[in-house]
Amino acid sequence: MSDSLWVYVGIAVAVLVVVGGVVLGLLRGRGGADERELGAPQVPGAPGPSDADLAPDGAIGTIEHPGEVVEDEPEVLPAPAPTPTVETPEAPAGRLRRLRARLARSNTALGKGLLALLSRGSLDDAAWEEVEDTLLGADLGVQASTELVERLRTRVAVEGTTDEAAVRTMLREELLALVDPSMDRSLADERVGDRPACILVVGVNGTGKTTTVGKLARVLVAEDKDVVLGAADTFRAAAADQLETWGGRVGVPTVRSDRDGADPASVAFDAVKAAAELEADVVLVDTAGRLQNKAGLMDELGKVKRVIEKQSPVDEVLLVLDATTGQNGMRQAEVFSEVVGITGIVLTKLDGTAKGGIVVAVQRALGVPVKLVGLGEGPDDLAPFDPEAFVDAVLD
Template sequence: MVVDTTLIIVLIVAAVLVVGGGAFYTIRRRTQGQVTDRRKPSIEAPRNRSETASTALADRLAKTRASLGMRLRDALGSTDDDDLYGGLEEALIAADLGVATSTRIVERVKASSPATPDAARTALREELLATLEGQDRSIRRINTPAVIVVVGVNGVGKTTTIAKLAARLREDGTDSILAAADTFRAAADTQLRTWADRVGVEIITAASGSDPASVAHDAYQAAKIRKKGAVIVDTAGRLHSKTNLMAELTKIVRILEREAGSVDEVLLVLDATTGQNGLAQTKQFTDAVGVTGIVLTKMDGTAKGGIAIGVEHELGVPVKFIGVGEGIGDLIRFEPEEFVDALLADS
């Protein structure tokens, strides 16, 4: 009887283990299934990166996009060739590409003989991209430290652009020193220092009215001694006359060329809302100090964002960055394809 009783107990325990184990396995599978279902959204494939970038930029360029899009839709909806090409030209001029650039682009679209509105739009896109081809949009850094001089008239956002540029360089692993060489404008160095502290970079300043070229020289030497990757020089945007301003800028560049052997970049900051006035400014600064690249600010606040294409085509100076907001990360590299697709997003 003892043996029989023991055998019965063993069989009962075995049965419990089998049933319990099966239940546990079922519950575990269900639980795992629920967890997997909850996690599915987080492992979804990301959207096309270029599409996402173009969409984001289109949002920032809403004013230009809407204005240009409305005019282009009207033109592309025309069944008369004169109205079509005339409308395209008017739309581009209104977006501030400039008369010469707009006329050239439309003539090339016309020469492609598009048979449908979609074909005309495609041809327009291709010609806009062709106009922006072949430019070096990188920040040249031949010297160590790289020497970057930033010029532009007052009020264009020069100081904030310098800080944003320093932040971008820092993200790329390049630490900078800022030179407060705008010694004529009241509180210019204070404004630049505020931004330098915010970004976390050093700044070299001097007393109000000091020689700007000396400040640039001292900043370069400090950057060299401290093994910084770049020195970024802020400059005046207005003196007693245009002649005095250009002479002062020329002196700064000359001193830095003597010390470093060359200046890596002379970046001109333009306010996009000024439109075609930017062409005249670019020519003046280029004649004086040899502008190597353009930064267009306030692109999010204008319906004339086409100036980026016009100024580059007519003067041959590449647009390297555009400002699309007030945040430290709102200075973005100018990418022609993203830019053109953003402009045409509503057409």
Template sequence: MEYVVVAVVLLVILVAGAVGLVVPRMRRRAAPPTAGTGTEEGTGTEAGTGTATVEPPSTELPTLPDDLPPLVVEEKPAVEQPEPTAGRLVRLRARLSRSQSVFGRGLLSVLSRDHLDEDAWEEIEDSLITADVGIEATQVIVERLRERVRVLGTRTVAEVREQLAEELTAALDPELDRSLHTAPHDGRPAVLLVVGVNGAGKTTTCGKVGRVLIADGRSVLFGAADTFRAAAADQLTTWGDRVGAQTVRGPEGGDPASVAFDAVKKGIDDRVDTVLIDTAGRLQNKVGLMDELGKVKRVVEKHGPVDETLLVLDATTGQNGLEQARVFTEVVDVTGVVLTKLDGTAKGGIVIAVQRKLGIPVKLVGLGEGPDDLAPFEPAAFVEALLGGDA
């Protein structure tokens, strides 16, 4: 029995010793990492604790360099609404009258004489010729006026002035069609070709014509076919931006005919009313350049006929403008004249000379540098401004 007790005691001692050796080792073993946390260096584990930490996200905004350029927001120009063209020449009449005052006063001083002798009639002729009416036109006007004064026995200045105004108006042929053919037809826009020599104000006039059309309710697209002068395309684009019209342009030095063709095609695709094509300034004695202008017209006509070809003439060039007009007419069949800078010359009679010599109606006149200083030509209002004063 004693042996049994001793065996049990020894067994208990052995078990207790084994437990004492195993438990400390288990305590020294590292706890397994928590799922989703790191235990390696650089993962946020606290040294000596075996516990992983998660850094909260930073709320600080990144610092921008001090030398960044300022942010520039490009603003589109406000779209302007041009003033209606009805009666525009009447509103601009005072401006024309100021430049023609010497001419008007000179005529009226002669007409106020009690007796109009040969010397008086020669002075009237000289005044008209000086105003660039032209020798042939002047002779016809004066002869008709002399006959009316003789037959009617006119005596007062007002009566003679009225008769002169009637003769000048008749010389302008008020029955000529001065309307601009700008309405779309046959599923395509009307096409207006703007031509003229360097320095006549052609690109500016092209932009102003666009404003005239928009003021009268037409939608307009510009074609910048003056590819030899980058400033011309930029200038025309600016005119278009002001009134909300698109501008088709090509590379500098590119083919003008190609630009004109593309402009008309886009006009057809966008269903605009009128396409205005600005061409390069041509010197009438440069045969090659004139041939190129003819090419532009032929290429454009692959879409359909050109509805208007407007020749821009500088009123200050006087009779030289007639030679310019004649050559252009032979190349592109000019249908109307735009006479610019008429407020800056006392030679407004060039209007009569152009129409009498070439049979081409003056359709628009420029009377200043303002965007709306281009007016439809009205013969009676023009003559009243030419003579000055009221009828």
């Protein structure tokens, strides 16, 4: 055989070997795929699928890489918004019973002092002068104190008794006459025709006026009134926030400006308008505390009332007075009455003081009744004023 023939034979053999190897490789690959598709068992000793390769609890996963299963991410729902808690205020009747004990404690010195003096075996001029001094010390006022002493002297002389029970009866009757239970102490808190009642609340700085408005809202809500608050105190930065917090606790809306220093008359007007649109029973308008000797501030208060009256009559103007100011509060009351026409008094901080005579003094000075009294720091420590309960507490 020639050399060239051997060359051709060698080339043919090499080609056959290469082709055979390729064919064998393809057949082995197809067979492995078939085994995997048919779930053929793994070769003994070969590692099986790991736990990470399997979707838990039969969940269907997405295969991103060989041997890795990525679960579908669960849908995350937003947490439900918390439901605001709306408080149920204490009924006014319950407050009177609870607060009477506090008032009795604060006026113990006045009641006991008077009874001790009047129950003496002998009442001379010096004793009666002591009685009068005790009444003056309780802020009853000079005229009222003199009048009460004269009435008591006459009755003691006529009835000729110093028995403590009899003296107590006489003192109760005369004090009650001074407090005057015949005054109309009801609040203008009922709708008038097709409009809500409008109550304007005024007072000097530091009397607790905004807090009183918030507490009054609770009184009215406890009586099933629909109330709207107007935050017309735009000079004190926190006043509107404070009032809104009070209203929110009992589900009452507050109309306020979104900027400090806004025109208070405009805010008051908007509050009355909103109350009419909401068909509320009553709108309470809080105003900025002001000093009674500042003419500009008092004129502005008059403007607030006039602007409200362009839309609705003002049915009630409540003056908030601090009971501890005593006779100093009389001048305050008189100036406010001249500017906006006071219809009722709210006495705050009557607890902790034996100066309950301020009730008589302020009523006499203005000719308007004390309608509400504050006897504590609690949210329901504002109650309608009851003359008989007040006098009984003084003498308790």
